[in-house]
Amino acid sequence: MSSPPVPPAPEAALPAEGSGARGGKLRQEKRDRIIDAAVDVFADKGFRAARISDIARAAGVADGTIYLYFDNKDELLITIFEEKMGELLIRLRQALAGGGSPTERMRRYARFHFEQLRSYPALAQVLQVELRQSTRFFTDYRPVRLWEYLGLFEELIKEGQEAGALRADVDTQVIKWAFFGALDEISIQWVLSRKRDRINLDQTADQVVDVFLRGMALNTPS
Numbered sequence: 001m002s003s004p005p006v007p008p009a010p011e012a013a014l015p016a017e018g019s020g021a022r023g024g025k026l027r028q029e030k031r032d033r034i035i036d037a038a039v040d041v042f043a044d045k046g047f048r049a050a051r052i053s054d055i056a057r058a059a060g061v062a063d064g065t066i067y068l069y070f071d072n073k074d075e076l077l078i079t080i081f082e083e084k085m086g087e088l089l090i091r092l093r094q095a096l097a098g099g100g101s102p103t104e105r106m107r108r109y110a111r112f113h114f115e116q117l118r119s120y121p122a123l124a125q126v127l128q129v130e131l132r133q134s135t136r137f138f139t140d141y142r143p144v145r146l147w148e149y150l151g152l153f154e155e156l157i158k159e160g161q162e163a164g165a166l167r168a169d170v171d172t173q174v175i176k177w178a179f180f181g182a183l184d185e186i187s188i189q190w191v192l193s194r195k196r197d198r199i200n201l202d203q204t205a206d207q208v209v210d211v212f213l214r215g216m217a218l219n220t221p222s
Contacts, residue, residue, distance in 0.1 A: 031069050034059045035083065038076050043122035047077060047130040074136040081131060084123055085145035088116060092152060102160035103213055109153055110205035113183050117190050118201065128184070128191045150176045157216070166216040175212065182208050 037059035041050045052073065056063045070076040095112045096105050117124045131137055154176040160166035186208070190199055 030059075030061065030065070034061065034066060034069060035076070035080055039080055039084075039122050039126055042077065042080075042130045043125040047073065047126075047133040074134050077126075077131065077134050078137055078141055080123075080126060081137070081143070082145055084127070085149060089145065089148055089152075092149065096152065096156075102156045102163065102165065103209075106153070106156050106213070107206060107209050109156065110183060110209050111202055114187070114190075114201035114205050117187055121191075124187065124191050128188050150180050153179060160216070165218075166213075167218055170216050175216065179208070179212055182211075 034055065038050075038055045041054045041058050044050075045054060050073065052066050053063050055076070056066050059066075066076070070079065092109070092112055095108050100108070137143075154172045157166060157170070157172045157175055161168050161170075161172075186204060190196055190201070193199065
């Protein structure tokens with residue numbers, strides 16, 4: 001009777017990356033590489049069809065290395081959402097800084113949102129389409145980053161109300177979700193479209209904002 005095959009050495013037994021600041025930097029760089037590779041793989045193959053081995057190959061690491069950082073694909077997908085949304089929040093705050101009326105900054109908000117589609121198409125595919133394939137995201141996860149993202153638009157509505165430029169009777173909670181819903185649906189259509197180059201996202205952003213501003217205008221009947 002032949003002896004059973006020898007299992008591969010556990011990933012934890014691989015050579016250590018070192019300790020201290022340099023080791024921490026190397027681990028962070030590897031983690032970032034895995035996340036970026038996962039974005040590309042999920043966008044290319046789809047979340048459900050993608051395998052950990054696909055991500056490992058794209059990141060240039062062993063399969064087992066992925067599990068040193070993430071328990072499973074769902075955790076990796078949610079981490080992508082958290083970290084990339086964190087980066088988006090930083091850039092959005094920068095885009096909204098520098099003055100301008102609340103309504104002018106609403107336009108910058110919408111244009112910023114659509115500009116991310118053009119600038120990061122693979123990430124847009126993951127956040128707009130593949131994220132919806134994760135049951136865990138919708139059942140167990142609290143999308144705090146998304147709430148912060150929407151909260152910045154709600155702040156603009158409140159500023160407009162306080163300045164007397166927008167109706168005081170509109171519910172900012174309702175408006176911010178309706179506004180995001182419009183941006184989100186258009187974003188999905190852009191991601192899925194085969195004729196993206198025919199869609200003027202700047203004009204689209206302005207049209208969406210115009211619709212909401214007319215609804216919130218002081219002279220609009222309640």
